[in-house]
Amino acid sequence: MLLIRRFEERLLDEFSTGRLVGTTHAYIGQEADAAGIFSVLEPEDVIFSNHRCHGHFLAYGGDPYRLAAELMGKATGLVGGRGGSQHIHWRNFYSNGVQGGIVPVATGMALAEKARKSGRIVLVFLGDGTLGEGALYESLNIACLWSLPILYVVENNHYAQTTPIALAVAGSIAARFSAFGMETWEYSTSDVLEIQPATRTAITHVRTKGRPACLVLNTDRFAAHSKGDDVRDPQEIAGYKKKDPLAIHSRRLPEAELQKVEREVSAAIEDAFARAAADPFPELKGLPGA
Protein backbone atom coordinates (compact mmCIF):
# COMPACT_ATOMS: atom_id res chain seq x y z
CA MET A 1 0.00 0.00 0.00
CA LEU A 2 2.83 2.34 0.87
CA LEU A 3 4.59 1.59 -2.42
CA ILE A 4 1.42 2.50 -4.34
CA ARG A 5 0.93 5.68 -2.30
CA ARG A 6 4.49 6.90 -2.71
CA PHE A 7 4.66 5.91 -6.39
CA GLU A 8 1.51 7.86 -7.20
CA GLU A 9 2.66 10.87 -5.14
CA ARG A 10 5.93 10.86 -6.99
CA LEU A 11 4.09 10.71 -10.31
CA LEU A 12 1.86 13.65 -9.48
CA ASP A 13 4.96 15.56 -8.50
CA GLU A 14 6.70 14.67 -11.78
CA PHE A 15 3.66 15.87 -13.73
CA SER A 16 3.29 19.11 -11.80
CA THR A 17 6.92 20.00 -12.45
CA GLY A 18 6.56 19.20 -16.14
CA ARG A 19 9.04 16.31 -16.15
CA LEU A 20 6.27 14.01 -17.39
CA VAL A 21 3.67 14.69 -20.06
CA GLY A 22 0.36 13.03 -20.80
CA THR A 23 -1.96 12.07 -18.01
CA THR A 24 -2.32 9.78 -15.01
CA HIS A 25 -5.08 8.59 -12.72
CA ALA A 26 -3.89 8.33 -9.15
CA TYR A 27 -5.00 5.43 -6.95
CA ILE A 28 -4.33 7.37 -3.75
CA GLY A 29 -6.97 6.55 -1.11
CA GLN A 30 -7.98 3.23 -2.71
CA GLU A 31 -4.81 1.26 -1.88
CA ALA A 32 -6.48 -1.19 0.49
CA ASP A 33 -8.60 -2.57 -2.37
CA ALA A 34 -5.60 -3.60 -4.46
CA ALA A 35 -3.53 -4.81 -1.50
CA GLY A 36 -6.38 -6.91 -0.14
CA ILE A 37 -7.40 -8.36 -3.49
CA PHE A 38 -3.96 -9.30 -4.75
CA SER A 39 -3.02 -10.91 -1.45
CA VAL A 40 -5.51 -13.70 -2.18
CA LEU A 41 -5.27 -14.09 -5.96
CA GLU A 42 -3.18 -16.93 -7.35
CA PRO A 43 -0.09 -15.86 -9.30
CA GLU A 44 -1.44 -17.34 -12.55
CA ASP A 45 -4.85 -15.67 -12.36
CA VAL A 46 -5.69 -13.18 -15.09
CA ILE A 47 -6.32 -9.50 -14.36
CA PHE A 48 -7.93 -6.85 -16.54
CA SER A 49 -7.58 -3.35 -15.18
CA ASN A 50 -8.70 0.06 -16.33
CA HIS A 51 -7.40 3.62 -16.61
CA ARG A 52 -6.59 3.70 -12.87
CA CYS A 53 -4.29 0.71 -13.08
CA HIS A 54 -1.00 1.64 -11.36
CA GLY A 55 -2.12 0.50 -7.93
CA HIS A 56 -3.41 -2.78 -9.33
CA PHE A 57 -0.20 -3.35 -11.24
CA LEU A 58 2.08 -2.69 -8.28
CA ALA A 59 -0.03 -4.90 -6.02
CA TYR A 60 0.14 -7.60 -8.71
CA GLY A 61 3.89 -7.58 -8.15
CA GLY A 62 4.77 -5.42 -11.12
CA ASP A 63 8.10 -3.65 -11.27
CA PRO A 64 7.86 0.08 -10.43
CA TYR A 65 10.88 0.71 -12.64
CA ARG A 66 9.18 -0.77 -15.74
CA LEU A 67 6.03 1.22 -14.93
CA ALA A 68 7.97 4.46 -14.44
CA ALA A 69 9.80 3.85 -17.72
CA GLU A 70 6.47 3.31 -19.48
CA LEU A 71 5.11 6.56 -18.07
CA MET A 72 8.22 8.36 -19.31
CA GLY A 73 7.70 6.81 -22.78
CA LYS A 74 10.93 4.84 -22.64
CA ALA A 75 11.90 1.76 -24.68
CA THR A 76 12.27 -0.19 -21.44
CA GLY A 77 8.69 0.56 -20.38
CA LEU A 78 6.22 -2.25 -19.91
CA VAL A 79 5.02 -1.89 -23.50
CA GLY A 80 7.94 0.04 -24.92
CA GLY A 81 6.31 3.44 -24.54
CA ARG A 82 3.44 2.57 -26.85
CA GLY A 83 0.73 2.39 -24.22
CA GLY A 84 1.60 4.73 -21.38
CA SER A 85 -0.28 4.98 -18.13
CA GLN A 86 -3.57 3.33 -19.13
CA HIS A 87 -2.48 0.65 -21.57
CA ILE A 88 -0.10 -1.82 -20.01
CA HIS A 89 0.53 -5.54 -20.14
CA TRP A 90 2.84 -7.77 -18.16
CA ARG A 91 2.47 -11.51 -17.59
CA ASN A 92 -1.28 -12.07 -17.00
CA PHE A 93 -2.00 -8.41 -16.27
CA TYR A 94 -3.71 -6.29 -18.92
CA SER A 95 -5.21 -2.81 -18.91
CA ASN A 96 -7.04 -0.58 -21.34
CA GLY A 97 -8.36 2.94 -20.94
CA VAL A 98 -11.82 2.64 -22.49
CA GLN A 99 -14.59 2.42 -19.91
CA GLY A 100 -16.74 -0.67 -20.27
CA GLY A 101 -14.97 -2.03 -23.33
CA ILE A 102 -12.59 -4.10 -21.25
CA VAL A 103 -15.46 -6.03 -19.65
CA PRO A 104 -16.42 -8.22 -22.63
CA VAL A 105 -12.73 -8.84 -23.29
CA ALA A 106 -12.17 -10.01 -19.70
CA THR A 107 -15.31 -12.14 -19.97
CA GLY A 108 -13.92 -13.79 -23.10
CA MET A 109 -10.68 -14.47 -21.24
CA ALA A 110 -12.68 -16.30 -18.59
CA LEU A 111 -14.29 -18.38 -21.33
CA ALA A 112 -10.84 -19.30 -22.64
CA GLU A 113 -9.52 -20.24 -19.19
CA LYS A 114 -12.59 -22.39 -18.64
CA ALA A 115 -12.26 -24.02 -22.06
CA ARG A 116 -8.59 -24.74 -21.45
CA LYS A 117 -9.37 -26.05 -17.95
CA SER A 118 -6.53 -23.94 -16.59
CA GLY A 119 -8.06 -23.50 -13.13
CA ARG A 120 -7.37 -19.77 -13.41
CA ILE A 121 -9.98 -17.14 -12.80
CA VAL A 122 -10.25 -13.69 -14.34
CA LEU A 123 -10.68 -10.56 -12.27
CA VAL A 124 -11.76 -7.33 -13.94
CA PHE A 125 -11.78 -3.92 -12.29
CA LEU A 126 -14.73 -1.61 -12.85
CA GLY A 127 -15.56 1.76 -11.38
CA ASP A 128 -18.85 3.45 -10.64
CA GLY A 129 -18.38 5.33 -13.92
CA THR A 130 -18.26 2.03 -15.84
CA LEU A 131 -21.84 1.32 -14.79
CA GLY A 132 -23.08 3.66 -17.51
CA GLU A 133 -21.65 1.51 -20.32
CA GLY A 134 -23.89 -0.98 -22.13
CA ALA A 135 -21.09 -3.43 -22.92
CA LEU A 136 -20.91 -4.18 -19.18
CA TYR A 137 -24.45 -5.55 -19.08
CA GLU A 138 -23.98 -7.58 -22.26
CA SER A 139 -20.99 -9.19 -20.53
CA LEU A 140 -22.73 -9.90 -17.21
CA ASN A 141 -25.53 -11.63 -19.08
CA ILE A 142 -23.13 -13.81 -21.06
CA ALA A 143 -20.92 -14.62 -18.03
CA CYS A 144 -23.96 -15.93 -16.15
CA LEU A 145 -25.47 -17.76 -19.14
CA TRP A 146 -22.19 -19.54 -19.79
CA SER A 147 -21.01 -19.94 -16.15
CA LEU A 148 -17.66 -18.23 -16.59
CA PRO A 149 -15.02 -18.00 -13.82
CA ILE A 150 -14.78 -14.23 -13.51
CA LEU A 151 -14.94 -11.82 -10.59
CA TYR A 152 -16.24 -8.34 -11.36
CA VAL A 153 -14.79 -5.89 -8.84
CA VAL A 154 -16.50 -2.51 -8.68
CA GLU A 155 -14.35 0.08 -6.97
CA ASN A 156 -17.00 2.69 -6.31
CA ASN A 157 -15.17 5.92 -5.47
CA HIS A 158 -18.40 7.86 -5.93
CA TYR A 159 -17.18 10.03 -8.78
CA ALA A 160 -16.91 9.44 -12.52
CA GLN A 161 -14.21 12.01 -13.25
CA THR A 162 -16.08 15.04 -11.84
CA THR A 163 -19.63 13.68 -11.96
CA PRO A 164 -20.93 12.55 -8.57
CA ILE A 165 -22.61 9.17 -8.43
CA ALA A 166 -25.99 10.77 -7.67
CA LEU A 167 -25.97 12.25 -11.19
CA ALA A 168 -24.77 9.09 -12.94
CA VAL A 169 -26.00 5.92 -11.27
CA ALA A 170 -29.69 5.20 -10.64
CA GLY A 171 -30.73 2.45 -8.26
CA SER A 172 -28.47 -0.08 -6.59
CA ILE A 173 -25.04 -1.10 -7.80
CA ALA A 174 -25.10 -4.54 -6.19
CA ALA A 175 -28.61 -5.26 -7.51
CA ARG A 176 -27.37 -4.72 -11.07
CA PHE A 177 -25.10 -7.72 -10.68
CA SER A 178 -27.32 -9.95 -8.59
CA ALA A 179 -30.13 -9.40 -11.13
CA PHE A 180 -28.18 -11.57 -13.56
CA GLY A 181 -28.02 -14.34 -10.99
CA MET A 182 -24.49 -13.90 -9.72
CA GLU A 183 -23.41 -13.89 -6.09
CA THR A 184 -22.65 -10.30 -5.08
CA TRP A 185 -20.98 -8.88 -1.98
CA GLU A 186 -20.72 -5.22 -1.00
CA TYR A 187 -18.33 -3.66 1.52
CA SER A 188 -17.67 -0.11 2.68
CA THR A 189 -14.26 -0.16 4.24
CA SER A 190 -10.74 1.07 3.73
CA ASP A 191 -9.25 -1.53 6.05
CA VAL A 192 -7.13 -3.99 4.12
CA LEU A 193 -7.75 -6.65 6.76
CA GLU A 194 -11.47 -6.46 6.00
CA ILE A 195 -11.03 -6.40 2.23
CA GLN A 196 -8.74 -9.42 2.27
CA PRO A 197 -11.26 -11.92 3.72
CA ALA A 198 -14.08 -10.41 1.66
CA THR A 199 -12.07 -11.01 -1.48
CA ARG A 200 -11.15 -14.50 -0.36
CA THR A 201 -14.82 -15.39 -0.05
CA ALA A 202 -15.59 -14.03 -3.51
CA ILE A 203 -12.58 -15.58 -5.21
CA THR A 204 -13.15 -18.96 -3.57
CA HIS A 205 -16.72 -18.85 -4.82
CA VAL A 206 -15.65 -18.12 -8.40
CA ARG A 207 -12.90 -20.73 -8.36
CA THR A 208 -14.81 -23.57 -6.76
CA LYS A 209 -18.24 -23.00 -8.30
CA GLY A 210 -16.92 -21.88 -11.69
CA ARG A 211 -19.50 -19.11 -11.66
CA PRO A 212 -19.18 -15.35 -12.06
CA ALA A 213 -19.47 -13.15 -8.98
CA CYS A 214 -19.27 -9.52 -8.05
CA LEU A 215 -17.51 -7.63 -5.29
CA VAL A 216 -18.57 -4.02 -4.73
CA LEU A 217 -15.98 -2.06 -2.76
CA ASN A 218 -17.10 1.39 -1.71
CA THR A 219 -14.00 3.53 -1.46
CA ASP A 220 -12.75 7.11 -1.76
CA ARG A 221 -10.07 8.63 -3.91
CA PHE A 222 -8.12 11.42 -2.30
CA ALA A 223 -6.55 12.85 -5.45
CA ALA A 224 -8.11 14.30 -8.57
CA HIS A 225 -9.55 12.00 -11.26
CA SER A 226 -6.44 12.63 -13.32
CA LYS A 227 -4.56 15.87 -12.76
CA GLY A 228 -5.98 19.19 -11.63
CA ASP A 229 -9.58 18.27 -12.38
CA ASP A 230 -10.82 18.02 -8.81
CA VAL A 231 -13.86 20.19 -8.18
CA ARG A 232 -14.79 18.59 -4.87
CA ASP A 233 -15.02 20.52 -1.61
CA PRO A 234 -11.66 20.21 0.21
CA GLN A 235 -13.62 19.51 3.41
CA GLU A 236 -15.18 16.50 1.75
CA ILE A 237 -11.75 15.14 0.85
CA ALA A 238 -10.50 15.86 4.37
CA GLY A 239 -13.32 13.64 5.60
CA TYR A 240 -12.16 10.79 3.38
CA LYS A 241 -8.64 11.10 4.69
CA LYS A 242 -9.86 10.26 8.18
CA LYS A 243 -10.36 6.75 6.80
CA ASP A 244 -6.93 6.62 5.17
CA PRO A 245 -6.15 2.92 4.56
CA LEU A 246 -2.48 3.50 5.29
CA ALA A 247 -3.22 5.14 8.64
CA ILE A 248 -5.59 2.32 9.60
CA HIS A 249 -3.05 -0.37 8.87
CA SER A 250 -0.06 1.59 10.22
CA ARG A 251 -1.56 1.54 13.70
CA ARG A 252 -1.05 -2.21 13.72
CA LEU A 253 2.64 -2.03 12.97
CA PRO A 254 5.54 -1.12 15.31
CA GLU A 255 7.19 2.24 14.63
CA ALA A 256 10.53 0.68 13.68
CA GLU A 257 8.82 -1.55 11.11
CA LEU A 258 7.01 1.45 9.62
CA GLN A 259 10.22 3.41 9.29
CA LYS A 260 11.94 0.46 7.68
CA VAL A 261 9.15 0.01 5.13
CA GLU A 262 9.14 3.74 4.41
CA ARG A 263 12.90 3.68 3.77
CA GLU A 264 12.69 0.65 1.51
CA VAL A 265 9.81 2.08 -0.51
CA SER A 266 11.52 5.41 -0.84
CA ALA A 267 14.72 3.79 -2.07
CA ALA A 268 12.81 1.57 -4.52
CA ILE A 269 11.00 4.54 -6.03
CA GLU A 270 14.15 6.65 -6.26
CA ASP A 271 15.86 3.78 -8.01
CA ALA A 272 12.91 3.16 -10.35
CA PHE A 273 12.60 6.77 -11.50
CA ALA A 274 16.35 7.35 -11.76
CA ARG A 275 16.92 4.25 -13.89
CA ALA A 276 13.88 4.96 -16.04
CA ALA A 277 14.99 8.56 -16.61
CA ALA A 278 18.35 7.36 -17.91
CA ASP A 279 16.84 4.87 -20.35
CA PRO A 280 16.57 5.48 -24.11
CA PHE A 281 13.43 6.40 -26.02
CA PRO A 282 11.97 3.80 -28.40
CA GLU A 283 12.36 3.78 -32.17
CA LEU A 284 9.26 3.81 -34.35
CA LYS A 285 8.54 0.47 -35.99
CA GLY A 286 5.83 -0.30 -38.54
CA LEU A 287 2.85 -2.54 -38.08
CA PRO A 288 3.35 -6.15 -39.09
CA GLY A 289 1.82 -6.95 -42.46
CA ALA A 290 1.09 -3.33 -43.29
Add this chain to the structure above:
Amino acid sequence: MTPTVLERLNFALHTAMTEDERVYVLGEDILDPYGGAFKVTRGLSTKFPDRVLTTPISESAIVGVSSGMALRGLRPVAEIMFGDFLTLTADQLVNHAAKFRWMYNDQVRVPIVVRTPMGGRRGYGPTHSQSLEKMFLGVPGLKVVAPNSLGDPAELLLGAIADDDPVLFVEHKLLYTRTLLEEGRGDLLDWKVERGEGACPYFVLRSVYEPALTIATYGYNFELARRAAMEMMIEQEIFSEIVLFSQLSPFDISPLLDSLRRTGRLLTVEEGGLTLGWGAEVTARAAEAEVPGLKVARVAALDLPVANSKMLEDAILPSDGDINRAALELLNK
Protein backbone atom coordinates in the same frame (compact mmCIF):
# COMPACT_ATOMS: atom_id res chain seq x y z
CA MET B 1 -21.26 -29.47 -59.50
CA THR B 2 -19.37 -26.25 -58.99
CA PRO B 3 -19.75 -25.20 -55.37
CA THR B 4 -21.35 -21.95 -54.24
CA VAL B 5 -19.62 -19.31 -52.16
CA LEU B 6 -21.88 -20.28 -49.25
CA GLU B 7 -20.87 -23.93 -49.50
CA ARG B 8 -17.19 -23.02 -49.53
CA LEU B 9 -17.51 -20.74 -46.50
CA ASN B 10 -19.41 -23.43 -44.63
CA PHE B 11 -16.78 -25.99 -45.64
CA ALA B 12 -14.03 -23.70 -44.34
CA LEU B 13 -15.68 -23.42 -40.92
CA HIS B 14 -16.18 -27.19 -40.72
CA THR B 15 -12.56 -27.72 -41.73
CA ALA B 16 -11.15 -25.18 -39.28
CA MET B 17 -13.15 -26.63 -36.38
CA THR B 18 -12.16 -30.18 -37.28
CA GLU B 19 -8.48 -29.38 -37.58
CA ASP B 20 -8.02 -27.07 -34.61
CA GLU B 21 -9.72 -27.44 -31.25
CA ARG B 22 -8.93 -23.81 -30.46
CA VAL B 23 -11.40 -22.65 -33.12
CA TYR B 24 -14.74 -21.54 -31.67
CA VAL B 25 -17.68 -20.07 -33.55
CA LEU B 26 -20.00 -17.61 -31.85
CA GLY B 27 -22.86 -15.44 -32.97
CA GLU B 28 -26.61 -14.95 -32.95
CA ASP B 29 -29.02 -17.72 -34.03
CA ILE B 30 -26.23 -19.95 -35.32
CA LEU B 31 -27.41 -23.23 -33.81
CA ASP B 32 -28.93 -25.99 -35.93
CA PRO B 33 -31.48 -26.53 -37.29
CA TYR B 34 -31.55 -22.82 -38.17
CA GLY B 35 -27.80 -22.67 -38.72
CA GLY B 36 -27.46 -18.88 -38.92
CA ALA B 37 -29.43 -16.19 -40.74
CA PHE B 38 -27.58 -16.93 -44.00
CA LYS B 39 -26.75 -20.58 -43.18
CA VAL B 40 -22.99 -20.11 -43.25
CA THR B 41 -22.72 -21.87 -39.87
CA ARG B 42 -25.08 -24.72 -40.74
CA GLY B 43 -24.14 -28.10 -39.28
CA LEU B 44 -21.45 -26.75 -36.98
CA SER B 45 -23.39 -26.92 -33.73
CA THR B 46 -24.43 -30.51 -34.42
CA LYS B 47 -20.84 -31.55 -35.02
CA PHE B 48 -19.13 -29.34 -32.41
CA PRO B 49 -21.74 -28.62 -29.74
CA ASP B 50 -19.19 -27.41 -27.17
CA ARG B 51 -17.43 -24.99 -29.48
CA VAL B 52 -20.38 -23.33 -31.19
CA LEU B 53 -21.84 -20.69 -28.91
CA THR B 54 -25.12 -19.04 -29.69
CA THR B 55 -25.18 -15.60 -28.10
CA PRO B 56 -27.70 -13.07 -26.91
CA ILE B 57 -28.20 -10.05 -29.20
CA SER B 58 -24.98 -8.44 -27.97
CA GLU B 59 -22.73 -7.52 -30.89
CA SER B 60 -20.28 -5.55 -28.78
CA ALA B 61 -19.83 -8.48 -26.39
CA ILE B 62 -19.60 -11.00 -29.26
CA VAL B 63 -16.52 -9.22 -30.57
CA GLY B 64 -15.15 -8.31 -27.13
CA VAL B 65 -15.51 -11.85 -25.82
CA SER B 66 -13.81 -13.07 -28.98
CA SER B 67 -10.85 -10.77 -28.34
CA GLY B 68 -10.54 -12.02 -24.77
CA MET B 69 -10.67 -15.64 -25.96
CA ALA B 70 -7.98 -14.88 -28.53
CA LEU B 71 -5.70 -13.15 -26.00
CA ARG B 72 -5.86 -16.33 -23.92
CA GLY B 73 -5.09 -18.88 -26.60
CA LEU B 74 -8.28 -19.63 -28.57
CA ARG B 75 -9.09 -18.77 -32.19
CA PRO B 76 -12.69 -17.52 -32.28
CA VAL B 77 -14.71 -16.81 -35.40
CA ALA B 78 -17.55 -14.40 -34.64
CA GLU B 79 -20.59 -13.85 -36.83
CA ILE B 80 -22.36 -10.50 -36.84
CA MET B 81 -25.73 -11.24 -38.40
CA PHE B 82 -25.86 -8.12 -40.58
CA GLY B 83 -22.90 -5.94 -41.49
CA ASP B 84 -24.98 -2.92 -40.54
CA PHE B 85 -24.56 -3.99 -36.90
CA LEU B 86 -20.80 -3.57 -37.09
CA THR B 87 -21.41 -0.08 -35.74
CA LEU B 88 -22.24 -1.78 -32.43
CA THR B 89 -18.85 -3.52 -32.48
CA ALA B 90 -16.81 -0.48 -33.46
CA ASP B 91 -15.30 0.16 -30.00
CA GLN B 92 -14.32 -3.47 -29.66
CA LEU B 93 -12.76 -3.63 -33.12
CA VAL B 94 -11.03 -0.25 -33.09
CA ASN B 95 -10.09 0.32 -29.45
CA HIS B 96 -9.52 -3.26 -28.35
CA ALA B 97 -8.98 -6.01 -30.97
CA ALA B 98 -7.01 -3.89 -33.41
CA LYS B 99 -5.02 -2.13 -30.68
CA PHE B 100 -3.81 -4.86 -28.34
CA ARG B 101 -0.89 -6.21 -30.35
CA TRP B 102 0.66 -2.85 -31.14
CA MET B 103 -0.27 -1.16 -27.86
CA TYR B 104 1.23 -4.02 -25.84
CA ASN B 105 4.44 -3.79 -27.86
CA ASP B 106 3.89 -6.96 -29.92
CA GLN B 107 3.72 -9.10 -26.78
CA VAL B 108 0.24 -10.45 -27.60
CA ARG B 109 -1.72 -11.61 -30.63
CA VAL B 110 -5.46 -11.31 -31.23
CA PRO B 111 -6.37 -14.00 -33.77
CA ILE B 112 -10.07 -13.28 -34.25
CA VAL B 113 -12.18 -13.33 -37.38
CA VAL B 114 -15.36 -11.27 -37.47
CA ARG B 115 -17.52 -12.47 -40.36
CA THR B 116 -20.49 -10.48 -41.53
CA PRO B 117 -22.91 -10.38 -44.47
CA MET B 118 -22.94 -6.97 -46.14
CA GLY B 119 -24.70 -5.21 -48.95
CA GLY B 120 -28.10 -4.61 -50.48
CA ARG B 121 -30.20 -5.63 -53.48
CA ARG B 122 -32.48 -7.82 -51.40
CA GLY B 123 -35.00 -5.20 -50.32
CA TYR B 124 -34.02 -5.28 -46.64
CA GLY B 125 -34.19 -1.51 -46.26
CA PRO B 126 -31.98 1.18 -44.72
CA THR B 127 -30.51 -0.71 -41.72
CA HIS B 128 -30.01 -4.17 -43.27
CA SER B 129 -28.58 -3.37 -46.69
CA GLN B 130 -25.57 -1.14 -46.22
CA SER B 131 -21.96 -1.67 -47.20
CA LEU B 132 -20.29 -0.19 -44.13
CA GLU B 133 -16.84 -1.70 -44.59
CA LYS B 134 -15.46 1.69 -45.59
CA MET B 135 -15.78 2.76 -41.94
CA PHE B 136 -13.29 0.05 -40.96
CA LEU B 137 -10.74 0.56 -43.73
CA GLY B 138 -7.53 2.19 -42.60
CA VAL B 139 -7.84 1.12 -38.97
CA PRO B 140 -4.25 0.23 -37.96
CA GLY B 141 -4.05 -3.40 -36.88
CA LEU B 142 -7.32 -4.48 -38.50
CA LYS B 143 -7.32 -6.42 -41.77
CA VAL B 144 -10.44 -6.17 -43.92
CA VAL B 145 -10.98 -8.99 -46.38
CA ALA B 146 -13.80 -9.67 -48.85
CA PRO B 147 -14.38 -12.95 -50.73
CA ASN B 148 -15.45 -13.05 -54.35
CA SER B 149 -16.54 -15.65 -56.89
CA LEU B 150 -13.10 -16.02 -58.45
CA GLY B 151 -10.83 -16.87 -55.53
CA ASP B 152 -11.79 -19.77 -53.30
CA PRO B 153 -13.75 -18.29 -50.36
CA ALA B 154 -12.79 -21.34 -48.28
CA GLU B 155 -9.09 -20.63 -48.72
CA LEU B 156 -9.67 -16.99 -47.92
CA LEU B 157 -11.60 -17.78 -44.72
CA LEU B 158 -9.14 -20.46 -43.62
CA GLY B 159 -6.36 -17.95 -44.18
CA ALA B 160 -8.19 -15.41 -42.02
CA ILE B 161 -8.65 -17.98 -39.25
CA ALA B 162 -4.96 -18.90 -39.43
CA ASP B 163 -3.99 -15.22 -39.28
CA ASP B 164 -2.59 -14.15 -35.90
CA ASP B 165 -4.18 -10.70 -36.20
CA PRO B 166 -7.83 -9.58 -36.27
CA VAL B 167 -9.60 -9.91 -39.60
CA LEU B 168 -12.92 -8.37 -40.57
CA PHE B 169 -14.38 -10.72 -43.21
CA VAL B 170 -17.02 -9.01 -45.33
CA GLU B 171 -19.36 -11.32 -47.25
CA HIS B 172 -21.78 -9.74 -49.71
CA LYS B 173 -25.19 -11.37 -49.31
CA LEU B 174 -25.67 -11.89 -53.04
CA LEU B 175 -22.42 -13.82 -53.28
CA TYR B 176 -23.67 -16.69 -51.14
CA THR B 177 -25.65 -18.38 -53.90
CA ARG B 178 -23.11 -17.67 -56.67
CA THR B 179 -21.17 -20.63 -57.99
CA LEU B 180 -17.42 -20.21 -58.20
CA LEU B 181 -16.01 -19.17 -61.55
CA GLU B 182 -13.74 -21.52 -63.41
CA GLU B 183 -10.81 -20.23 -65.41
CA GLY B 184 -11.13 -20.67 -69.15
CA ARG B 185 -14.82 -21.57 -68.88
CA GLY B 186 -18.19 -19.83 -68.84
CA ASP B 187 -17.92 -16.24 -67.67
CA LEU B 188 -14.13 -16.37 -67.74
CA LEU B 189 -13.86 -17.68 -71.30
CA ASP B 190 -12.64 -14.35 -72.66
CA TRP B 191 -10.20 -13.52 -69.88
CA LYS B 192 -6.71 -14.44 -68.91
CA VAL B 193 -6.47 -14.49 -65.12
CA GLU B 194 -3.39 -13.48 -63.14
CA ARG B 195 -3.39 -14.41 -59.49
CA GLY B 196 -1.41 -12.70 -56.75
CA GLU B 197 0.48 -14.47 -53.99
CA GLY B 198 -0.51 -15.15 -50.40
CA ALA B 199 -3.61 -15.86 -48.36
CA CYS B 200 -5.55 -12.88 -49.76
CA PRO B 201 -4.66 -12.85 -53.44
CA TYR B 202 -5.57 -10.14 -55.90
CA PHE B 203 -6.68 -11.14 -59.40
CA VAL B 204 -6.11 -9.33 -62.67
CA LEU B 205 -8.44 -10.24 -65.52
CA ARG B 206 -6.72 -9.41 -68.77
CA SER B 207 -8.23 -9.22 -72.20
CA VAL B 208 -6.44 -10.60 -75.23
CA TYR B 209 -6.95 -7.23 -76.95
CA GLU B 210 -5.44 -3.81 -76.11
CA PRO B 211 -7.27 -2.64 -72.96
CA ALA B 212 -8.73 0.85 -72.82
CA LEU B 213 -9.40 1.02 -69.09
CA THR B 214 -8.88 -0.69 -65.74
CA ILE B 215 -11.80 -1.47 -63.46
CA ALA B 216 -10.83 -1.92 -59.79
CA THR B 217 -13.35 -3.62 -57.53
CA TYR B 218 -13.92 -6.20 -54.80
CA GLY B 219 -16.51 -8.66 -53.53
CA TYR B 220 -19.88 -8.96 -55.21
CA ASN B 221 -19.36 -5.85 -57.32
CA PHE B 222 -16.92 -7.90 -59.37
CA GLU B 223 -20.04 -9.55 -60.84
CA LEU B 224 -21.35 -6.16 -61.99
CA ALA B 225 -17.96 -5.06 -63.24
CA ARG B 226 -17.52 -8.26 -65.24
CA ARG B 227 -20.99 -8.01 -66.78
CA ALA B 228 -20.39 -4.38 -67.73
CA ALA B 229 -16.97 -5.19 -69.17
CA MET B 230 -18.40 -8.05 -71.24
CA GLU B 231 -21.17 -5.81 -72.55
CA MET B 232 -18.68 -3.09 -73.54
CA MET B 233 -16.54 -5.71 -75.23
CA ILE B 234 -19.41 -7.15 -77.24
CA GLU B 235 -21.44 -4.03 -77.96
CA GLN B 236 -18.79 -1.31 -78.18
CA GLU B 237 -15.51 -3.16 -78.71
CA ILE B 238 -14.06 -1.53 -75.62
CA PHE B 239 -11.71 -3.85 -73.77
CA SER B 240 -11.04 -3.63 -70.08
CA GLU B 241 -8.82 -5.12 -67.44
CA ILE B 242 -10.34 -5.89 -64.07
CA VAL B 243 -8.28 -5.77 -60.89
CA LEU B 244 -10.10 -7.66 -58.17
CA PHE B 245 -8.96 -7.15 -54.56
CA SER B 246 -9.47 -9.70 -51.78
CA GLN B 247 -7.72 -7.68 -49.07
CA LEU B 248 -9.12 -4.17 -48.77
CA SER B 249 -7.11 -2.89 -45.86
CA PRO B 250 -4.20 -2.61 -45.66
CA PHE B 251 -3.71 -3.13 -49.39
CA ASP B 252 -1.00 -3.33 -51.99
CA ILE B 253 -1.63 -0.95 -54.89
CA SER B 254 1.09 -2.36 -57.16
CA PRO B 255 -1.01 -4.84 -59.24
CA LEU B 256 -3.38 -1.98 -59.99
CA LEU B 257 -0.53 0.32 -60.97
CA ASP B 258 0.81 -2.31 -63.35
CA SER B 259 -2.56 -2.41 -65.08
CA LEU B 260 -2.90 1.39 -65.10
CA ARG B 261 0.45 1.70 -66.86
CA ARG B 262 -1.17 -0.30 -69.68
CA THR B 263 -4.49 1.58 -69.73
CA GLY B 264 -4.06 5.04 -68.14
CA ARG B 265 -7.74 4.95 -67.12
CA LEU B 266 -9.01 3.89 -63.67
CA LEU B 267 -12.63 3.19 -62.80
CA THR B 268 -13.34 2.06 -59.23
CA VAL B 269 -16.56 0.18 -58.47
CA GLU B 270 -17.96 -0.33 -54.97
CA GLU B 271 -21.38 -0.65 -53.34
CA GLY B 272 -20.69 1.66 -50.38
CA GLY B 273 -21.48 5.37 -50.58
CA LEU B 274 -19.28 7.43 -52.89
CA THR B 275 -18.01 10.07 -50.49
CA LEU B 276 -14.79 9.19 -48.66
CA GLY B 277 -15.15 5.59 -49.75
CA TRP B 278 -12.85 2.77 -50.84
CA GLY B 279 -12.54 4.16 -54.35
CA ALA B 280 -11.42 7.52 -53.00
CA GLU B 281 -8.36 5.95 -51.38
CA VAL B 282 -7.61 3.74 -54.37
CA THR B 283 -7.74 6.66 -56.80
CA ALA B 284 -5.69 8.85 -54.46
CA ARG B 285 -2.98 6.20 -54.20
CA ALA B 286 -3.00 5.74 -57.98
CA ALA B 287 -2.75 9.48 -58.52
CA GLU B 288 0.19 9.74 -56.10
CA ALA B 289 2.01 7.07 -58.08
CA GLU B 290 2.23 9.38 -61.09
CA VAL B 291 0.93 7.08 -63.80
CA PRO B 292 1.42 9.14 -66.99
CA GLY B 293 -1.82 10.78 -68.14
CA LEU B 294 -3.97 8.94 -65.62
CA LYS B 295 -7.69 9.71 -65.66
CA VAL B 296 -9.99 8.43 -62.93
CA ALA B 297 -13.69 7.92 -62.21
CA ARG B 298 -15.62 6.24 -59.43
CA VAL B 299 -18.84 4.26 -59.39
CA ALA B 300 -20.45 3.84 -55.98
CA ALA B 301 -23.79 4.15 -54.22
CA LEU B 302 -25.46 7.52 -53.95
CA ASP B 303 -24.81 9.18 -50.58
CA LEU B 304 -28.20 8.14 -49.26
CA PRO B 305 -29.53 5.40 -46.99
CA VAL B 306 -30.46 2.26 -48.96
CA ALA B 307 -34.20 2.35 -49.57
CA ASN B 308 -36.54 -0.58 -49.16
CA SER B 309 -38.50 -0.16 -52.40
CA LYS B 310 -36.81 -2.01 -55.25
CA MET B 311 -37.23 0.97 -57.56
CA LEU B 312 -35.44 3.24 -55.11
CA GLU B 313 -32.83 0.69 -54.07
CA ASP B 314 -31.86 0.13 -57.70
CA ALA B 315 -31.56 3.87 -58.20
CA ILE B 316 -29.33 4.26 -55.14
CA LEU B 317 -26.96 1.31 -55.62
CA PRO B 318 -24.59 1.09 -58.59
CA SER B 319 -25.58 -1.05 -61.60
CA ASP B 320 -23.71 -2.49 -64.57
CA GLY B 321 -25.37 0.28 -66.61
CA ASP B 322 -23.77 2.86 -64.29
CA ILE B 323 -20.40 1.22 -64.82
CA ASN B 324 -20.85 1.24 -68.58
CA ARG B 325 -21.83 4.93 -68.62
CA ALA B 326 -18.98 5.91 -66.31
CA ALA B 327 -16.51 3.96 -68.45
CA LEU B 328 -17.61 5.77 -71.61
CA GLU B 329 -17.33 9.14 -69.89
CA LEU B 330 -13.90 8.21 -68.58
CA LEU B 331 -12.72 7.27 -72.06
CA ASN B 332 -13.92 10.63 -73.36
CA LYS B 333 -12.08 12.61 -70.67
